[in-house]
Amino acid sequence: MARYTGPKTKISRIFGEPILGNGKWLNKNSNPPGQHGAARKRKSLGEYALQLREKQKAKYTYGVLERQFRRTFEEAARRKGVTGENLIKLLEARLDNAVYRLGIAPSRPAARQLVSHKHVTVNGEVVNVPSFQLKPGDIIGFKPGSDAKTGLTSQVRGKNQKFNWLDWNETEMRGTFIAYPERESVPENIKEQLIVELYSK
Incomplete structure (x- = not known):
């Protein structure tokens, strides 16, 4: 039964949101992880990077690794309705x-x-x-x-x-x-349409 066991605060700092835990350390250090901290010059993210980032955020939020997440997405795509909303519904139904x-x-x-x-x-x-x-x-x-x-x-x-x-x-x-919940009722800050676009490539 695979699960993420790495540093939680580091993940929260990547996204700038307390997606793993209460995020109390974000008040002390909200800079993304990496050498040079806030002084590091960071490029603006491209289309693929934004899509990948959103998928990773959803995976970390619900504690799902890649293979299981892809299977959940495939099930969402098979169901009637909007694929992105179906994905959130299936994750919420875990x-x-x-x-x-x-x-x-x-x-x-x-x-x-x-x-x-x-x-x-x-x-x-x-x-x-x-x-x-x-x-x-x-x-x-x-x-x-x-x-x-x-x-x-x-x-x-x-x-x-x-x-x-x-x-x-x-x-x-x-x-x-x-x-199953309606999308607007789920408070998670996930742009599921970007995940759909990523898997549709």
């Missing part, structure tokens, strides 16, 4: 992302760990695949026994109200994936 959006885990890497360690169920069945694709109506909860562990349940902060494609029941400690 189980680890939904666990993060529901407020069960403080970050996507933490959500991925919860899923891979078999603490999360989908429709009552334990699922340990972070990339598991949810369908509208799927119910996400804790495995029996895991819900009694205060170390896990103490991290639950509840769903942000702006994520209207998810529903969280605090009493039963479980959430529902209501529907």
Whole structure:
């Protein structure tokens, strides 16, 4: 199960956004990484570089490596509708992302760990695949026994109200994936059309 394990702050500095973590170090040093820091003369990015940069941003944001990201894009292209919007919908429908959006885990890497360690169920069945694709109506909860562990349940902060494609029941400690989100509801700053143009070459 491949995942990115490199320096997170360095990635955030490349894009100038806190895409991995809270971005607290960006206040101290927001210069792109590399020798000479801010004094280095940097060329303006060309068309291909901008497209590649946007793809990398999406990959780092959702914690997906190249092969899996390409497969997700191919699935988005097969579906009806706008390919770029389909791509974002499929990424948002990943189980680890939904666990993060529901407020069960403080970050996507933490959500991925919860899923891979078999603490999360989908429709009552334990699922340990972070990339598991949810369908509208799927119910996400804790495995029996895991819900009694205060170390896990103490991290639950509840769903942000702006994520209207998810529903969280605090009493039963479980959430529902209501529907695929509309693009304008997803807060990530990703220009998905550039990714479509990159893969269309």
